[in-house]
Amino acid sequence: MMSDVPQSIPASVIRRLTAYLTRAQTLCAAGVEWVSSQELAEDLGLTSSTVRQDLTHLDFCGISRRGYQVAGLQAVLSRVLGGDTVWNMAVVGAGNIGKALALHREFSRRGFTICGLFDSDPKKIGKKVGGLTIQSIQALGPLARTRRVDIGVIAVPSAAAQSVADILVAARVRGLLNLTHVHLAAPRSVPVVEVRIVASLQELAHAISLVPCRPAR
Amino acid sequence: MMSDVPQSIPASVIRRLTAYLTRAQTLCAAGVEWVSSQELAEDLGLTSSTVRQDLTHLDFCGISRRGYQVAGLQAVLSRVLGGDTVWNMAVVGAGNIGKALALHREFSRRGFTICGLFDSDPKKIGKKVGGLTIQSIQALGPLARTRRVDIGVIAVPSAAAQSVADILVAARVRGLLNLTHVHLAAPRSVPVVEVRIVASLQELAHAISLVPCRPAR
DNA sequence: TAGATTGTTAATCGATTAACAATC
DNA sequence: TAGATTGTTAATCGATTAACAATC
Numbered sequence: 001m002m003s004d005v006p007q008s009i010p011a012s013v014i015r016r017l018t019a020y021l022t023r024a025q026t027l028c029a030a031g032v033e034w035v036s037s038q039e040l041a042e043d044l045g046l047t048s049s050t051v052r053q054d055l056t057h058l059d060f061c062g063i064s065r066r067g068y069q070v071a072g073l074q075a076v077l078s079r080v081l082g083g084d085t086v087w088n089m090a091v092v093g094a095g096n097i098g099k100a101l102a103l104h105r106e107f108s109r110r111g112f113t114i115c116g117l118f119d120s121d122p123k124k125i126g127k128k129v130g131g132l133t134i135q136s137i138q139a140l141g142p143l144a145r146t147r148r149v150d151i152g153v154i155a156v157p158s159a160a161a162q163s164v165a166d167i168l169v170a171a172r173v174r175g176l177l178n179l180t181h182v183h184l185a186a187p188r189s190v191p192v193v194e195v196r197i198v199a200s201l202q203e204l205a206h207a208i209s210l211v212p213c214r215p216a217r
Numbered sequence: 218m219m220s221d222v223p224q225s226i227p228a229s230v231i232r233r234l235t236a237y238l239t240r241a242q243t244l245c246a247a248g249v250e251w252v253s254s255q256e257l258a259e260d261l262g263l264t265s266s267t268v269r270q271d272l273t274h275l276d277f278c279g280i281s282r283r284g285y286q287v288a289g290l291q292a293v294l295s296r297v298l299g300g301d302t303v304w305n306m307a308v309v310g311a312g313n314i315g316k317a318l319a320l321h322r323e324f325s326r327r328g329f330t331i332c333g334l335f336d337s338d339p340k341k342i343g344k345k346v347g348g349l350t351i352q353s354i355q356a357l358g359p360l361a362r363t364r365r366v367d368i369g370v371i372a373v374p375s376a377a378a379q380s381v382a383d384i385l386v387a388a389r390v391r392g393l394l395n396l397t398h399v400h401l402a403a404p405r406s407v408p409v410v411e412v413r414i415v416a417s418l419q420e421l422a423h424a425i426s427l428v429p430c431r432p433a434r
Numbered sequence: 435t436a437g438a439t440t441g442t443t444a445a446t447c448g449a450t451t452a453a454c455a456a457t458c
Numbered sequence: 459t460a461g462a463t464t465g466t467t468a469a470t471c472g473a474t475t476a477a478c479a480a481t482c
Contacts, residue, residue: 008427013473014423036439047474049477063440064441066440082422096317099313100314100316104314112422177418183262191425191428195412196232197412198235199236201327201410204408206298208368208391211391227449266450269463270465270466279465280457281462281465282461282463
């Protein structure tokens with residue numbers, strides 16, 4: 001009867017759970033108490049069936065004729081998505097993207113603390129970005145280890161990405177967020193999530209070219 | 218026998234095609250002439266079967282025992298992904314992320330030109346970011362129309378995202394890149410691609426917590 | 435009660451992988 | 459020729475959707 005094995009939720013579902021969480025937070029802030037699968041589906045461009053199916057992965061039940069209690073839903077989603085945990089991040093690459101991430105307030109609000117910003121350019125080292133001082137890549141390995149960095153954010157030029165990933169993995173970082181457009185090799189115990197902005201633009205460009213031209217007015 | 222209908226390639230395949238393109242460009246620059254599906258698969262963390270299946274969507278054939286000619290593959294992928302076209306973009310929101318995008322060189326290199334940067338904050342209007350002057354949101358609609366903006370990039374606070382999207386759609390923009398964490402409603406003729414960085418971090422955090430702890434050394 | 439909405443099962447759909455004949 | 463690699467078909471796998479009994 002020992003069925004309490006922590007259920008592994010598929011990545012496709014996890015991505016939607018983050019959307020439900022954001023929505024639940026908004027509804028909660030607006031004082032809404034109950035939400036149905038149908039309403040959530042409309043808000044997020046899904047079917048109600050998908051929403052209900054997704055929420056069965058949670059240790060949380062809706063109520064017939066009322067839907068899901070917003071506050072409870074928010075709490076459960078937050079916990080499943082690691083809301084209780086604070087994650088330590090190191091951002092590598094202090095270019096435009098790296099600096100933007102270092103300054104982005106939304107991260108700390110969600111429990112992701114940036115505890116170091118690194119670059120290989122000697123001219124940048126020592127400069128301040130928000131509350132952080134840019135440090136040398138040489139310092140990355142030792143610091144990631146002593147500061148117990150959980151997540152390495154890779155925002156360097158693509159050519160340097162793999163070597164930075166290797167340094168981070170050797171420093172026992174637990175996961176990588178890859179903002180470059182090259183694939184990173186990492187051991188299976190170190191998950192990698194890719195955020196490919198240029199690829200997203202190309203995907204969008206392709207989708208656009210499939211849409212028949214609209215009339216001139 | 219009229220089978221030359223422009224095949225609609227699934228989005229899942231398009232995302233990988235962008236990866237093949239990047240890889241082909243790197244190989245081409247390195248002077249490599251041929252690449253097999255097996256090699257591409259290893260480089261990108263896929264199976265050779267997936268690679269071959271994907272490439273059948275292209276008007277391009279490999280050769281038994283040799284693989285795919287890198288230069289040709291690169292050319293065909295570039296064309297399919299809109300490499301011949303130059304896309305006009307407006308970036309809305311001149312916060313950290315918006316500014317980083319405006320300064321990011323990789324976009325223009327890939328055929329995505331930023332022709333305007335907009336913000337609602339009066340204190341920011343008139344300031345220069347790279348070659349661009351920050352303009353008022355009031356100017357967005359008219360300018361998007363007259364400058365024939367193809368793609369609107371939404372990098373404003375989440376609460377303002379939908380209204381910005383509405384302005385862009387009304388100004389006949391053809392597609393939206395959404396960098397906020399809320400879902401955007403848009404007509405089906407205006408494709409929306411979402412780049413959700415915080416959601417990616419949460420996905421990563423969840424993946425990390427599934428990995429059993431490694432021994433202390 | 436009547437009816438709306440859940441949780442769940444079964445059906446459908448699409449994407450990935452395996453397998454192999456064709457071929458260079 | 460022998461053998462490696464393609465293009466393609468069929469099998470598998472997983473994700474989404476439809477349907478509906480249970481229930482509040």
